[in-house]
Amino acid sequence: MAIDRTLYREIPVTNGLWASAAVLVAFLLGAFASxxxxxxxxxxxxxxxxxxxxxxxxxxxxxxxxxxxxxxxVASIASVFGRMAYKPLSRLSGVLAMALLAxxxxxxxxxxxxxxxxxxxxxxxxxxxxxxxxxxxxxxxMGIVAIYLWVQMDRSVDPKWTKPAGLAAFVWRxxxxxxxxxxxxxxxxxxxxxxxxxxxxxxxxxxxxGLAIFILVxxxxxxxxxxxxxxxxVVLYFTAVQHLTNLYAQEHAGFEAFILKEGGLYTTLFxxxxxxxxxxxxxxxxxxxxxxxTAGLARLVSGLVIVGGxxxxxxxxxxxxxxxxxxxxxxxxxxxxxxxxxxxYAPRLPEIALGLGGVALALFATGLGAKVLRILPSNLSDHxxxx
Amino acid sequence: MSFRMPNGAKVxxxxxxxxxxxxxxxxxxxxxxxxxxxxxxGGSAASAAVDAGKxxxxxxxxxxxxxxCDACVTACKTENGWEGNGDAERDVQxxxxxxxxxxxxxxxxxxxxxxxxxxxxxxxxxxPTGASFKREDGIVLVxxxxxxxxxxxxxxxxxxxxxxxxxxxxxxxxxxxxxQGTVEGCTLCVHRVDAGGIPACVESCSATGNGAMVxxxxxxxxxxxxxxxxxxxxxxxRPDLDLNPGVRYAEI
Numbered sequence: 001m002a003i004d005r006t007l008y009r010e011i012p013v014t015n016g017l018w019a020s021a022a023v024l025v026a027f028l029l030g031a032f033a034s035x036x037x038x039x040x041x042x043x044x045x046x047x048x049x050x051x052x053x054x055x056x057x058x059x060x061x062x063x064x065x066x067x068x069x070x071x072x073x074v075a076s077i078a079s080v081f082g083r084m085a086y087k088p089l090s091r092l093s094g095v096l097a098m099a100l101l102a103x104x105x106x107x108x109x110x111x112x113x114x115x116x117x118x119x120x121x122x123x124x125x126x127x128x129x130x131x132x133x134x135x136x137x138x139x140x141x142m143g144i145v146a147i148y149l150w151v152q153m154d155r156s157v158d159p160k161w162t163k164p165a166g167l168a169a170f171v172w173r174x175x176x177x178x179x180x181x182x183x184x185x186x187x188x189x190x191x192x193x194x195x196x197x198x199x200x201x202x203x204x205x206x207x208x209x210g211l212a213i214f215i216l217v218x219x220x221x222x223x224x225x226x227x228x229x230x231x232x233x234v235v236l237y238f239t240a241v242q243h244l245t246n247l248y249a250q251e252h253a254g255f256e257a258f259i260l261k262e263g264g265l266y267t268t269l270f271x272x273x274x275x276x277x278x279x280x281x282x283x284x285x286x287x288x289x290x291x292x293x294t295a296g297l298a299r300l301v302s303g304l305v306i307v308g309g310x311x312x313x314x315x316x317x318x319x320x321x322x323x324x325x326x327x328x329x330x331x332x333x334x335x336x337x338x339x340x341x342x343x344x345y346a347p348r349l350p351e352i353a354l355g356l357g358g359v360a361l362a363l364f365a366t367g368l369g370a371k372v373l374r375i376l377p378s379n380l381s382d383h384x385x386x387x
Numbered sequence: 388m389s390f391r392m393p394n395g396a397k398v399x400x401x402x403x404x405x406x407x408x409x410x411x412x413x414x415x416x417x418x419x420x421x422x423x424x425x426x427x428x429g430g431s432a433a434s435a436a437v438d439a440g441k442x443x444x445x446x447x448x449x450x451x452x453x454x455x456c457d458a459c460v461t462a463c464k465t466e467n468g469w470e471g472n473g474d475a476e477r478d479v480q481x482x483x484x485x486x487x488x489x490x491x492x493x494x495x496x497x498x499x500x501x502x503x504x505x506x507x508x509x510x511x512x513x514x515p516t517g518a519s520f521k522r523e524d525g526i527v528l529v530x531x532x533x534x535x536x537x538x539x540x541x542x543x544x545x546x547x548x549x550x551x552x553x554x555x556x557x558x559x560x561x562x563x564x565x566x567q568g569t570v571e572g573c574t575l576c577v578h579r580v581d582a583g584g585i586p587a588c589v590e591s592c593s594a595t596g597n598g599a600m601v602x603x604x605x606x607x608x609x610x611x612x613x614x615x616x617x618x619x620x621x622x623x624x625r626p627d628l629d630l631n632p633g634v635r636y637a638e639i
């Protein structure tokens with residue numbers, strides 16, 4: 001079967017494009033205002049406390065960073081796994097991955113207590129910290145994906161370099177998400193973390209979230225909905241193993257009861273949003289029908305996966321902190337510092353606005369990329385799809 | 388730029404301010420007349436006082452710690468200037484009184500909990516910039532100049548010993564600088580210890596007559612703390628994590 005020639009074009013300027021840009025800029029301004037407000041008054045104006053030290057900004061940031069590596073899936077499918085039908089979408093895949101990472105990192109940096117000291121972080125490295133490694137992994141990801149895009153887009157570069165560049169980017173994104181999962185996996189102090197499964201769980205999450213965002217950005221890519229459902233099943237599987245392993249250990253019984261049964265909002269988010277709405281429903285919608293998936297259904301499934309994914313990150317990040325640490329095994333603790341109590345957390349507008357600003361930045365950067373670079377195929381010929 | 392070896396030792400490829408003071412103090416001691424200390428360049432003799440041969444620690448005898456006494460907490464607030472605004476969720480707490488209740492027997496004990504000054508501190512491991520550091524004499528501190536306020540150390544500390552400064556701070560003590568947007572915790576009153584004194588909490592505990600806190604060098608067999616630890620049983624918080632804290636509890 002001959003492959004139709006693909007022409008890449010910049011995105012055409014329409015009123016709709018301007019309107020979308022205006023909405024995104026509004027969100028960016030909102031995030032900037034939040035940043036200045038929190039920077040001036042301190043984190044006292046957020047919902048974060050000395051118990052919940054990482055709140056909504058981290059939920060958004062981690063979601064975006066995890067999704068970033070997954071957004072590269074489509075490029076990897078073409079370059080690494082040789083499914084040439086997806087090659088026309090590789091460029092968008094790379095740009096979206098970089099944009100999502102930039103959005104996530106911006107939120108992370110702007111939520112620092114001292115964001116003005118970013119230069120300190122660039123000059124002082126403690127290599128026992130997974131954070132330090134992540135800074136290198138994130139910067140490296142930007143560089144490698146940029147090279148990957150250049151190799152694809154510069155006609156003077158021999159196309160034989162696409163595969164090695166794609167392979168390097170694929171390996172790097174696995175390392176990157178391992179690093180992100182290990183932020184939690186390597187925390188010995190808290191019963192909700194301290195588990196090697198965090199790294200593969202985060203990789204599975206990235207495959208699902210990133211692909212879901214890609215499908216939504218492209219306004220439906222029906223064929224990939226089945227792959228998305230497969231990733232969703234893998235996330236459910238790792239989640240099940242994570243909790244079953246914890247349930248087997250009596251020392252984690254309290255934490256498991258908190259998340260699975262008695263945790264109020266966290267329990268609702270876990271079962272209702274993460275497992276049912278973001279997991280079982282998408283599986284049923286995709287695998288429960290014999291007819292091909294329509295564009296509308298692909299968008300619906302992707303939306304559900306994103307909502308379930310944000311809930312999952314919220315349960316991991318906030319739920320893991322809300323459950324009290326055990327100061328001395330076998331003893332109940334109480335104090336003026338809320339020891340032994342489930343910590344309350346009510347996110348406030350500034351931190352939500354900052355998080356949404358990260359999403360807006362990712363989408364704006366993707367749109368800008370599509371406007372100035374030739375990354376969008378002008379024709380997605382069905383002739384290129386396997387029968 | 389600095390980095391850490393797997394054994395936890397911090398390796399510097401350029402001299403730090405502390406190194407500078409060390410060398411400066413050594414030079415001063417050698418060249419000036421005996422008994423004269425050079426206090427140049429804004430440094431102090433105390434800056435050079437870190438002794439790798441010591442490991443400072445605390446022993447807390449919970450049987451002597453009265454339930455309703457918080458003299459140690461008050462003394463720490465006064466000494467280091469971290470009085471809060473009555474917001475338990477966001478106020479910083481360098482030291483707090485904790486009640487432990489044995490789930491099986493119902494027996495209760497009260498005790499102060501602060502930074503445990505671990506031999507293998509998780510906060511130091513996770514700090515991306517190296518702002519969390521352990522001195523050679525075992526005191527775990529935050530370098531306020533390079534803390535970026537990421538709060539990863541607070542995620543990593545099993546003792547909730549670190550607090551984030553959520554608000555602008557006023558009336559700071561010159562010996563205990565603080566800053567909005569950075570993380571802080573018990574310094575073991577390093578400014579007193581370097582000057583040959585004892586932490587404010589220990590001093591106030593003695594003043595109440597309870598005498599529940601003993602401070603000293605864990606490595607000196609002749610010190611009171613080392614002798615009492617050798618003679619009587621004591622435990623560390625979260626012994627399962629094997630962090631070998633410098634703070635020990637007796638009679639829990």
